[in-house]
Amino acid sequence: MSKMPGFPHKGFPEGWFGVGWSSDFAVGEPVLRRYFGEDMVLYRAETGRMVAVYAYCPHMGARLDVGGKVEGECITCPFHRWKWDADGNNVDIPYAEKTMKAKLKTYPVVESGNIVWMWNSWRSAEPTWEAPDLDFLSGPxxxxxxxxxxxxxxxxxxxxxxxxxxxxxxxxxxxxxxxxxxxxxxxxxxxxxxxxxxxxxxxxxxxxxxxxxxxxxxxxxxxxxxxxxxxxxxxxxxxxxxxxxxxxxxxxxxxxxxxxxxxxxxxxxxxxxxxxxxxxxxxxxxxxxxxxxxxxxxxxxxxxxxxxxxxxxxxxxxxxxxxxxxx
Ligand code: FES
Ligand SMILES: [Fe+2]
Missing domain, CATH: 3.90.380.10 (Naphthalene 1,2-dioxygenase Alpha Subunit; Chain A, domain 1)
Structure with missing residues (x-):
C-alpha cells in the first residue's frame, strides 16, 4: 500500500465518510465499492434501508454483488445461496439443517443530505460520534x-x-x-x-x-x-x-x-x-x-x-x- 510522501499519520482516519449518493443505490441492486483498503458491497434493502457488508461471502468467498439477491433486508449469495441479514448473521442455508454462527462483516451506514455515510474507525466498530445531520438539505x-x-x-x-x-x-x-x-x-x-x-x-x-x-x-x-x-x-x-x-x-x-x-x-x-x-x-x-x-x-x-x-x-x-x- 503506498503512502502519501511526508504524511505523518498511518492508516485511515476515524469518521463518517461519504461513500456515494443515495441515488447510486436502487433497491435490490448491490454495488461494489472499495474503501479503507477493503472491498465492500452496498445495497438498498427492500425496506429502503441502506446496508453495507464485506464484499466476499464467508462460505467460499463469492463476491456478493455478482448475482447476489436482496430479499427484505438480507442478501443471498449467488454461489450456494447462503443468506445473510443486515447485521451479518447467517439466517439460511437452503440445503442444510442448521445455519452457521459465522458472521459477515457489516459497516455502519446512514443517509442524510442525499449522501450515504459510512463510519470508519481504528478505535471502535460502532460510531462514537454523530453522523452529519444534513436532512435540512433535502427539504423544500x-x-x-x-x-x-x-x-x-x-x-x-x-x-x-x-x-x-x-x-x-x-x-x-x-x-x-x-x-x-x-x-x-x-x-x-x-x-x-x-x-x-x-x-x-x-x-x-x-x-x-x-x-x-x-x-x-x-x-x-x-x-x-x-x-x-x-x-x-x-x-x-x-x-x-x-x-x-x-x-x-x-x-x-x-x-x-x-x-x-x-x-x-x-x-x-x-x-x-x-x-x-x-x-x-x-x-x-x-x-x-x-x-x-x-x-x-x-x-x-x-x-x-x-x-x-x-x-x-x-x-x-x-x-x-x-x-x-x-x-
Ligand atoms: S460462497 Fe457464498 S454461499 Fe457459498
Ligand atoms: Fe481550494
Whole structure:
C-alpha cells in the first residue's frame, strides 16, 4: 500500500465518510465499492434501508454483488445461496439443517443530505460520534438536481486531511481559485470532531468584487460543509473525501442552493435562470482547481508558515491528530 510522501499519520482516519449518493443505490441492486483498503458491497434493502457488508461471502468467498439477491433486508449469495441479514448473521442455508454462527462483516451506514455515510474507525466498530445531520438539505428550501448538482472524482491521489487543510488556507483562494483576494480567517471554533472556520472573502462576480462570508465546517477530516451567502441565495457545498487506500480517495461535491423568493423550484437545473446554473457549475469547477496540486504534491509535515498562516494551520493539524491511531 503506498503512502502519501511526508504524511505523518498511518492508516485511515476515524469518521463518517461519504461513500456515494443515495441515488447510486436502487433497491435490490448491490454495488461494489472499495474503501479503507477493503472491498465492500452496498445495497438498498427492500425496506429502503441502506446496508453495507464485506464484499466476499464467508462460505467460499463469492463476491456478493455478482448475482447476489436482496430479499427484505438480507442478501443471498449467488454461489450456494447462503443468506445473510443486515447485521451479518447467517439466517439460511437452503440445503442444510442448521445455519452457521459465522458472521459477515457489516459497516455502519446512514443517509442524510442525499449522501450515504459510512463510519470508519481504528478505535471502535460502532460510531462514537454523530453522523452529519444534513436532512435540512433535502427539504423544500434547497434546489437539488441529481445530475447537475454533483460531481465525483475517483481514485484521486490525496489524503482527506489535505482537503480539510484547505479551509484554513486563505491565500490559495486568490491564486488557485482566482478570487479577487485571499480569504481571511475571522474566527475558528473547535468542538470535538468539528472544526469550524469563518472566512471573510471577496467573491468575483460579473458586477465586480463582492465582500462575503464563508462558513466552513470540517466534520472529521473527510467532510467539509461550506455555507455561503451570495446576494439573495444561499449555497451549501458538501465535499466528501473518502480513502480507498492511504494515498487514494474518491472525492464527491454536492451543491445545494436556495432559490430567490418568488422563483418556483424546477425539476432540473437546465430550467433554472442561467445565472443560477452558472453558480452551481462554478462551485463544482472550483473543487477541481486544487486537484492538480493535490495529485502531485508531497505533504510537508513541517511547513514554513508565515505569521498570517500560523494560527489556522497549526490549530487544524493539532485538531486532526485525534482521528488517527497513535503511532
Ligand atoms: S460462497 Fe457464498 S454461499 Fe457459498
Ligand atoms: Fe481550494
Amino acid at each position: 428550501e434547497f434546489f437539488w438536481d441529481d445530475e447537475a448538482s454533483k460531481r465525483v472524482w475517483t481514485n484521486v491521489r490525496l489524503t482527506p486531511q489535505m482537503v480539510a487543510e484547505n479551509i484554513v488556507d486563505g491565500p490559495h483562494i486568490e491564486y488557485v481559485h482566482l478570487a479577487e483576494d485571499g480569504g481571511h480567517i475571522a474566527n475558528i471554533d473547535i468542538k470535538g470532531p468539528v472544526f469550524s472556520v469563518e472566512v471573510d472573502q471577496t467573491f468575483r462576480t460579473r458586477r465586480g468584487p463582492v465582500l462575503g462570508k464563508t462558513y466552513n465546517d470540517s466534520l472529521g477530516v473527510g467532510t467539509q460543509i461550506s455555507k455561503m451567502q451570495f446576494g439573495d441565495y444561499r449555497v451549501v457545498n458538501v465535499l466528501t473525501t473518502t480513502p480507498i487506500e492511504e494515498d487514494r480517495c474518491d472525492m464527491r461535491a454536492s451543491i445545494f442552493i436556495t432559490l430567490p423568493a418568488g422563483l418556483e423550484k424546477p425539476e432540473k437545473a437546465a430550467d433554472l435562470p442561467e445565472k443560477m446554473q452558472r453558480l452551481i457549475k462554478s462551485h463544482l469547477d472550483s473543487q477541481e482547481q486544487d486537484l492538480p496540486l493535490w495529485e502531485t504534491m508531497v505533504y510537508e509535515a513541517h511547513p514554513l508558515l508565515v505569521a498570517e498562516e500560523i494560527q489556522g494551520h497549526v490549530k487544524l493539524r493539532k485538531w486532526a491528530k485525534q482521528f488517527y491511531e497513535p503511532a
